Amino acid sequence: MSKNLLIIDAGHNEYVAGKRSPDSSLLEWEFNDDMQRRVKKRSEEHGIEVFLTNPSPAKKNEIGLSTRCNLANNYWKNQGKPTCLFLSIHANALDDSWSSANGTETYVCNNCSNNSVKAAKLIQNQLVKDLGTRDRGVKYNNYYVLKNTSMSGCLAEVAFYSNKTEVEILKHKRNEITEAFVKAICAYFNITYIPPKSSNTTTTSQPSSNNSKFVKGDYNKPVKVTANELTVRSGRGVEFKELGILKKGEVVEIWHINTAKDGGLWGSLGYNGETGFINMSYVEPTNEKPKPVETLKPIQIGEYNAPLKVTADSLRVRAGRGTGFKEVSTLKKGEIIDAWTIDKGDDGKLWTSFRYAPSSTPETKGVGFCSCEYLEPCIK
DSSP: OOSEEEEEEEOOOTTSSSOBOTTSSOBHHHHHHHHHHHHHHHHHTTTOEEEESSSOOTTOOOOOHHHHHHHHHHHHHHTTOOEEEEEEEEEEOSSSSOOSOOOEEEEEOTTOOHHHHHHHHHHHHHHHHHHOOOEEEEEEOOOHHHHTOSSEEEEEEEEETTSTTHHHHHHHOHHHHHHHHHHHHHHHHTOOOOOOSSSOOOOOOOSSGGGGGOOSEEEEEEEEEOSSEEEEESSSSTTSOEEEEEETTOEEEEEEEEEOTTSOEEEEEEETTEEEEEEGGGEEEOSSOOOOOOOOOOOOSEEEEEEEEEOSSEEEEESSSSTTSOEEEEEETTOEEEEEEEEEOTTSSEEEEEEOOTTTOGGGTTEEEEEGGGEEEOOO
16 A cells, blocks of 8 residues: 555536636636646656546536545545545636636635645645746635545645636646646655656646657557547537547547647547547557447438437327327437338428337337437437
8 A cells, every 4th residue: 555645636527517718718627637637647656646536527517525525535544544635626717707816826624734734835835836826825715625524635726717828827837737736745745756757848738648659640540548438529629519428448540630729639530420539648559440430320211220319308209200190109308219211201301110119009009200300310
């Protein structure tokens, strides 16, 4: 067991409302997640054990503050209560519009331990020193995750993403932020800080060291996903539309690698009949071959024999093709049917047949019909 334990709590998840810069160029959950992965890697290089309370914030709503605390407390107890520091990582904002509010601040709870104050001062001073931000000081607030965790801890607000100057720090000085955290963590645990092997600490804003394995240009090779979930987007950057999710261990072929506007490397690939883009920090080179890509079949007259997903809040199932036939039930948004044959109904629109409740609805004789207007191709 490691002598020292660092528990990192990355604030917020992707589906939490707001929590982004006014121009949406920075999403706080992505910054927090990026930082926890960077700090984890560098801390482990110093022999510090690291536990993440929120390791997979993508595609999720808030996991709950009590859940975060319980995960931290239980892990610490199960490890035999070693010397431990709880670190909650955040970026700050005044409101939803640009403002002049700026600077770095670090919080501890009221009546906290001396070690909590020690850690907060080390982190606050190092961030201000390395980033050149205004020192807003160490402050006291009974934030739930500080008040309800059993070990020494603090919450860092690195800089303001509602400030036009500081949002650029948060996007483009992530190596410096990482090293400031690690210097302070080492000082707290009384460990000698070791600079990163590369002398280049100028920044990219991406989450891991995997970018060093890739360069800009044509790639045309397979890569394997290393994150639990990896979002495929319609362009290079987190501000673009989400097309879908790749799971850990999936292998895909990357066509071309180029930089996003934040300086990170993103690769293009074929995804469900479209060109998608993924962050290359969450993949690694592999010799494995990608599985054949299942493509979406367009809706058209004829034998279909593929899944379709309901897009309306509710969709009527009828006993024949058209609104003139008896309604036998409804489907909910997101339900998937195995469509059989698509043809025009009595309203001139496309309708599909599919197997439907033969025992409970005798009049359908095991076949239901839905309007294709409220269905879309999907992969089951």
